[in-house]
């Protein structure tokens with residue numbers, strides 16, 4: 638996919654306060670269409686809060702969020718999801734007692750597009766067939782089709798995380814916010830997940846924003862990285878620029894960045 642200069646997300650002068658705690662202060666950043674954009678920073682830096690405000694879980698206390706040029710500050714998650722802004726959660730949110738394909742079908746039904754399909758086709762059976770075809774296509778794309786009828790609980794950790802991506806793709810994202818997609822993965826699972834995220838950007842033309850603590854994965858995958866510290870922007874740049882930035886090294890006390 639071509640990276641463009643077109644902003645898909647513009648965070649402008651964002652502030653978010655919880656009681657007396659300033660979680661985000663005066664944060665501005667731009668995510669450009671077609672990029673893989675990392676959001677990193679020490680614990681408590683405000684990464685999750687930033688995701689929560691962008692995806693509509695919390696309204697901003699100050700400032701605004703523009704999505705595709707439109708002010709969507711304070712819009713509910715469901716309204717943003719209908720417009721292709723989809724967020725995943727740390728760990729999996731799958732139904733373990735359901736099969737793999739059933740989990741993806743639930744994702745399809747939750748998507749706005751399922752409503753479009755039903756209006757066009759009219760009948761339940763056709764809706765079901767269309768959703769099934771779409772779910773299989775997504776499973777094939779993520780190399781999970783052979784597990785379609787397997788119980789989700791029986792999947793390996795890596796396969797469950799890939800299935801989490803499948804459910805997110807079923808909602809037809811334009812922008813996908815991934816919350817720590819590599820957590821708890823072994824190096825081989827991480828390598829495969831990196832490939833999947835790259836392919837989602839290249840082949841599904843989805844812009845990706847991700848929070849991640851695995852510095853090696855972040856540095857290898859992202860085009861651009863925003864570093865937060867104490868709820869505000871510390872710096873932003875290419876992986877190389879960020880890795881060698883003294884302020885970043887200091888914020889992390891050297892360790893995490895040195896290991897990457």
Ligand SMILES: Nc1ncnc2c1ncn2[C@@H]1O[C@H](COP(=O)(O)OP(=O)(O)OP(=O)(O)O)[C@@H](O)[C@H]1O
Nearest residue numbers: 655658659660678679680681682683684685686687
């Ligand atoms: N719902 C909430 N209520 C009260 N305080 C909150 C809430 N959400 C976040 N905070 C506070 O805001 C600050 C930023 O937290 P946030 O979770 O955004 O950081 P983070 O960078 O995602 O951290 P981590 O890497 O540990 O997940 C912290 O001081 C946190 O305690």
